[in-house]
Structure formats: structure tokens, C-alpha cells
Amino acid sequence: MAGGRAGDFFGEYMAGGLLVLLGLGEGDGAVAGNYLGTGMHGGTIYVRGEITQHQLGSEVREFPLEADDKSMLAGLLAEFASDTGLDLAGVEPGQFKKLEPFSHRPYGNLYVY
Secondary structure, X not given: OEOOOOOOOOOOOOEEEEEEXXXXXXXXXXXXXXXXXXXXXXXXXXXXXXXXHHHEOOOEEEEOOOHHHHHHHHHHHHHHHHHHOOOOOOOOHHHEXXXXXXXXXXXXXXXXX
16 A cells, blocks of 8 residues: 555556555545556456556556445555554545556567467
């Protein structure tokens, strides 16, 4: 979990796991840079704030948050607040965008077997 913001290529070549970007304390502006999730073929990225389609790597799409996502995020936020001593009262799971690869073999058509 990252409390602030991220530059270009956040989650590049991600093969699994979970990234959560809170976007705290930086004022107005983009929460993440361009090429978000470029080359990603596994895992999930949650970004709190607005993300435009042009910021995403070509392998990544935004998917709707489900009840399980919101429940998991609530637990992670509570743990992060406890660990860091930050007041996250205004941070709600519903504020996040869920980004995942739409293919598990984004480069499969580039290779010959």
C-alpha cells in the first residue's frame, strides 16, 4: 500500500499480488502517472481517485468494485491506519478504481512456439 501518489509505470509488468494507491496529502492533480500497469498480466491495482483511459497500459482495464473488493479494502485501510497512525476517516473503499489485466497472456501472440 502506498499512501501518496505514483509516477509513470506504477505496477509495470505486474504478474500477481495487490497494489493499493491512496493518493493522500498531495493536493489536486493526478493520483498516478501514465502507463499505469503496462505489461501487467496478473494481480490487481486499486487506485483512489480519477484515472483516465489514456493513463492505462494497453493490457489493463477498469473493472467494477464488488462487495468482496470493498470488504478487503476496508480491512487493509484499517490495518494501514493502525500501523501508520494516520486518520483515514475520509477514505472509503468505494472511492477506489479496480484495475486488472484483461488477458493473462498479453504478449502471447508475439511469440512462436
